[in-house]
Amino acid sequence: MTTTRKKLLLPETMARTGWDLAKSRADVDSVAFSPTVPTSGFRQLLRDADGVALTTTPLRAADIEAAPRLRAVGRIGVGYDAVDVEALTRRGIPLMTCGTDNSPTVAEYALYMMLHLCKGGAHMDSLPRQGRWHERYDALPTELLGKMLLIIGFGRIGTRVARRCLAMEMAVEVYDPYVPAEAVRAAGCVPVPDLDAALPRADFVTIHCPKTPETAGLFDAARIARMKPAARLINTARGGLVDEAALYAALAAGRLAGAGIDVFSPEPPLTDSPLFTLKNVVVAPHMAGNARESLDRKALTVVRNLLSVLDGAPNREYVVNPEALRG
16 A cells, blocks of 8 residues: 655754654655745745745745645744735645743743843943953842833743743733733733833833734834833844834933843844944844754644644644634
C-alpha cells in the first residue's frame, strides 16, 4: 500500500525540537526555507506544500492562491497580523498559533524592563566600570514596592505579568474590555472600565493586547500625555500600538520617566531612531517572547499543530479561525 507523502515548509531558523519531530515521520518531507526568502521563491515552495510554519514571513492572499495543496498554516508565536486570515478561511485552511508557549517569557521580559528602568540598570553598570563610583547617588533607583501597575490586555501574557507583579507587592489594575470584571478581581487585580481615567494613576503601564484596527495607535500623543511624568511605559506586544514620535517627545521633554520597547514600526526600526539616543529608554529587537526554552516549546507545538491537521484531527485549541474547520 502506497502512503501519500506530505510536505511541510519549515523555517530554517526553527528550533531543533520541531525539526526532529517532523523528521520522525516517515510520511513527511520537511523542507527548509529562509524567513527572508523573496516572494517569488516562497510561492514556488508553496506550490506543493501541505503545511507551512511562519515566523516573520508574511502570508498574503496571493501566496495562498499559489498553494493549491495547502491545508494548514502555523505561526511560531501568537501574533498573526501579517497573515491574511480571511483568505485562509475562504479556503478552509486553519491558522494555528502556539498558545501559551511564549507567554511566560514575555511576562518575564516585561518585568525585566520594569526593573531595568526603575533600578537604572545601564547607568549603575557603567559606574564601577568607568571609575565613576562617586556618582552612585546622583540618580537614585526606585522600587516596585507599592507602585501602581496598569496592564493593557488580560490574556495569556497579561495574567502572568499580574501574578509576577503582585508577588513584587505592586498594586495591579487591568484594562481589558473583553474580560469580565469578576475574572480580573479573582486574579487579585482591579478592573478599570476607562483607560483614560486610569492612566494618571499608573506608575507603570505595560501593553499586552493584539494589534487590530481598534488598537493601532492606542497610545498616541493625547493618551501618553495623560500619564504622569514619573510613569514608565512598556510595550512587548506589537509595533504600531505606540506612536513612537509622540513617545520620544514626551520622554525627551521629561513628561514621561522612561520606556521599555521591544517592538517597533517598522521592523527592523531605523537605526537613527531618536528613541535610541535617550538614556531613559531600554530597547530590544522583538525578542521578548524568545528564549531557549520558549523556542523549543514553540517549535514542537507548531509542528504538532500542522501534523494534527494533516492527520485529520486538528488541534482545535490553537486554531484562530475555527470556521475554517468544516464539519
